[in-house]
Amino acid sequence: MKLQELTKIPKVLGAGVAGKDGFIVESQFAVGYDPEKFGAMAARIMNQINKSLKIEASSIILYSPNMVFFARAKGDGIIFAIGNKDANLGLLKIKFDKI
């Protein structure tokens, strides 16, 4: 799957595809990380962005003290990935564009 392109990037902990309702379509996560939760989170935030900015296609990168969350809305789905704080986000972004 194309999700592997994302998860093979160093320090990327997982990636997935979720619908706008937050249900997981496909995911590939490291052990210990719940894709359902991150899918729900991605849907929640992207819906908020869409509602606020009134745009269909958008992406967001969120930084927390421990991890980075990347999500992009495309069509009816949302593709998202999580990584450690020092993950290569630039590369991750390029891969996202390719997907």
Added chain:
Amino acid sequence: MADELIIDSKALIFATLADVYLSSGMVDEAISILKDGLGRNPNYTLGKIILGRAYYMKGNIDEALKTLEALYPEAKDSENTNLYLARCHKRIGDLDKAAQFYEIVMKINPQNKDARQELDSIAPKPAVASPKAEEPVIETTNLPPTIKEAAVVAVPIMEEPVIVDKKPPVEKIDQPVEPPVKEPVIPIVDTIPQAMLREEIDTEKETLESAPPKTEPQAVEKEPPVTEKPTAVKPEPKPTPEPELTRAERVAEIEKLLGAKAPEEAPVVPPPAKQEKETAKKEEEKAEEVPILPEIGFEIPTAAAAPPVQAAGVSPLDTLKEPMSHLLKLKAVKGAFICSRDGLLIQNSYEAREDIEEIAALIAAICNEADDSFKFLKEGAMEKCIIEKGDESVCVVTAGESLLCIVTKPEAKPGLVFVYARKIIEQIREILG
């Protein structure tokens, strides 16, 4: 001890206040304050003398006579005691006694014009009274130095109401009147001249502190020795009065010392010029006070306190202008603004957009959503985020309760933006916390 002193000082000063009240025509107030003061200090001779005077001024001659006669043994050498006794007797028609007391007054202070005139009015033949009155030099030379000086400095009371005696002069008084007191005259000078009054108050204070009640008049005993001055024998012994304060000022000063409130019927109103001064002073004080912004608790720097570069009234956030300008110099950066987490705009450096407040609110909403999500996942709070949409990106960095939002073109380098943003964030944290 301190309490006693306070009480004593108040007790001594009430007479002064009463005297001022009397001079201002506030007789009832004077009587009230005197009664109160004498209740605390029943042996205060000066207070009693002024009380007698107050009763006389009120027209209560019986009370005046009662008061003055009661204190006469201890204040028989007081000019005012004798003067008011004379006036009281004159008022009730006892002209003999009145003349006697006037004579004593003239003996104590030959310069007392009031006593002279009043004596003349009841004894029209000046040949009898004047020779006695015109022996001041002989009399004063026999007096102790302090007394001489007091006699010279004493000033006739000016504020006294003029008593029109319609009775014809009695012929009995043609006979020479012998003064009842033959011993050396020791005057207790009271009222009007402030220096004299203060001196007496001081003396009385000492007396009250040291001596038992009901003793000989101690005013002279306690006074410090005064060197004899040649002015005592001068033909024109003009008093050297202190620069006199206005009545209102005196009242205010004394009330300040007393800590007492003036009676309601006659409030002491400072003169308009003084009031204006006070208001101007208050306004100046107000102007000097540094206003504090209630929202953030920052003091607006005044001209004295502010650094020389900053003008008065400059917002502390203006210090962010410089790093913000560096950020805005980046080609891909469209603008930036600072808002709070609840979506309210704090500072705007994105003048081109008119809907910046709306954007601030929307971005705050997104950030709050992301923050909640992170907290739900127990991953801490959101630090920063990049929101990408078609035609532009928004980089948001949190700084406490504030959000720094940088709007960039899609081709902007977010890493570079964050480098510049970090510097601004540090300053925001310093200013806004």
